[in-house]
Amino acid sequence: MSAADEGGAVVAMDADVVELLLRVVDDVDALVADPGIAGAEVARRLVPDAHRDDPEAAADYRRVVGPQLAQERSEAAATMRAGLLAADQSSAASAAAPAADAALVDTAVSLAADAGLGDAATSLSTVWHEAAAGSTTRSRVVDELSRVCERAARSARKRGDAELEGKLTAVRDELLSMAPVSAAVVEVRLSPAEVEAWMLTVNHARLAIGTACGVSEEQQVWAPDDPRIPQMHVYDLLTDLLDHLVREAG
Numbered sequence: 001m002s003a004a005d006e007g008g009a010v011v012a013m014d015a016d017v018v019e020l021l022l023r024v025v026d027d028v029d030a031l032v033a034d035p036g037i038a039g040a041e042v043a044r045r046l047v048p049d050a051h052r053d054d055p056e057a058a059a060d061y062r063r064v065v066g067p068q069l070a071q072e073r074s075e076a077a078a079t080m081r082a083g084l085l086a087a088d089q090s091s092a093a094s095a096a097a098p099a100a101d102a103a104l105v106d107t108a109v110s111l112a113a114d115a116g117l118g119d120a121a122t123s124l125s126t127v128w129h130e131a132a133a134g135s136t137t138r139s140r141v142v143d144e145l146s147r148v149c150e151r152a153a154r155s156a157r158k159r160g161d162a163e164l165e166g167k168l169t170a171v172r173d174e175l176l177s178m179a180p181v182s183a184a185v186v187e188v189r190l191s192p193a194e195v196e197a198w199m200l201t202v203n204h205a206r207l208a209i210g211t212a213c214g215v216s217e218e219q220q221v222w223a224p225d226d227p228r229i230p231q232m233h234v235y236d237l238l239t240d241l242l243d244h245l246v247r248e249a250g
Contacts, residue, residue, distance in 0.1 A: 009195045009248035011188045011241070018087050018186065021241075024205045024234065025081045031208055032073045042211045073204055079197035087186045102129070108145050108171045114164055115152035121145065139178070146175035195249045199242060206238040 013021075030037060105128050112121035128141040149172035156165040190198060209215075213228045213235065222229055 008192050009190045009198075009245050011190065011198075011244065011248075012185060013087075013188070014185055017237070018084050020234070020237070022081065022084050024238070025077050025084065025201060027208075028077045028201055028205050029074065031204070032070050032077065039212065042208050073200065076197035076200040076204075079194055080201045083188050083190065083194060083198070087188045104171070104174060105129075105142070105145065108149050108175065111164065111168050111171060112148050112152040115155045115159075115161075115168060117148055117152045117155065121148050121152075124148065142175050142178055146172050149175065190245075192249065195245055199245050199249075202238050202242045202245070206235060206242060209235045209238070 031042075035042065105125055109118070109121040109125045112118060124141050124145050128138050128145075131138045131141070149168050153165045153168035153172060156162075156168060209231050213231050215232075215235065222232065
């Protein structure tokens with residue numbers, strides 16, 4: 001982590017974390033649009049009740065405050081998404097490995113089809129061609145396509161087609177020579193206003209996950225096979241990010 005201008009922040013993260021946070025922002029957008037999709041308890045935490053002893057006053061409060069909160073959270077999520085997308089493009093642009101070109105991707109698809117794996121390769125090719133040049137999406141498709149070529153090479157070997165196996169192995173090796181973007185580390189520099197937007201969005205997501213998982217202030221021990229473990233990993237990451245933003249902005 002680096003020092004930031006007063007009130008701002010610098011966040012350093014792996015490209016994989018950028019992608020995870022982008023999914024978190026999408027989830028926040030969904031919750032803003034419909035807080036009830038995660039359950040009544042989560043909805044109550046995200047839009048707290050006021051005037052609990054007066055149902056009519058509570059309804060008025062929700063009618064007035066609800067849209068204001070939704071607008072504020074939606075704008076904050078949009079700000080965080082913009083920063084993450086800029087970091088996503090930056091990480092791909094700074095990668096030292098050469099980018100796959102359309103000819104290589106099309107060759108891989110054609111050879112995989114000859115080995116009987118055309119459907120899997122074609123679907124990946126479609127995603128690659130539709131993604132922006134230099135994006136992490138293209139890098140990840142190339143990585144997956146190399147695995148398809150490896151499976152296709154094994155299939156060709158079983159069929160006794162040494163020539164096709166050799167071509168597929170050569171294409172796979174060329175694809176593998178391109179380092180995955182997940183090795184990249186990027187920095188996001190945030191203004192004071194952006195820090196506030198990130199904190200609001202991160203806290204919104206953290207509150208929803210914590211409520212859904214039953215997190216309490218008491219020390220909790222989770223069984224290794226508890227289905228909530230993946231969500232708690234995200235919760236812990238968001239907690240660390242929120243703490244960092246608070247420290248940097250303070």
